[in-house]
């Protein structure tokens with residue numbers, strides 16, 4: 918008589934999400950109930966105005982906040 922270890926049943930697949938009437942943020946994937954709340958969410962959470970990444974120490978302008986952080990970590994490491 919041979920015994921095989923029980924493998925167990927695989928977990929059931931998650932139920933499909935209904936996309937009816939929901940507005941999804943294409944930046945972070947957050948679901949907003951209305952088009953207006955989506956717009957406000959993006960304005961508040963993902964507002965990235967151009968030329969806004971300015972180094973407060975030497976006033977150099979960067980295209981992205983990442984570039985600014987990189988610059989500051991390199992040129993302004995010693996700050997209090």
Ligand SMILES: [Zn+2]
Nearest residue numbers: 942944945947
């Ligand atoms: Zn978002």
Ligand SMILES: [Zn+2]
Nearest residue numbers: 972974975977
């Ligand atoms: Zn700087």
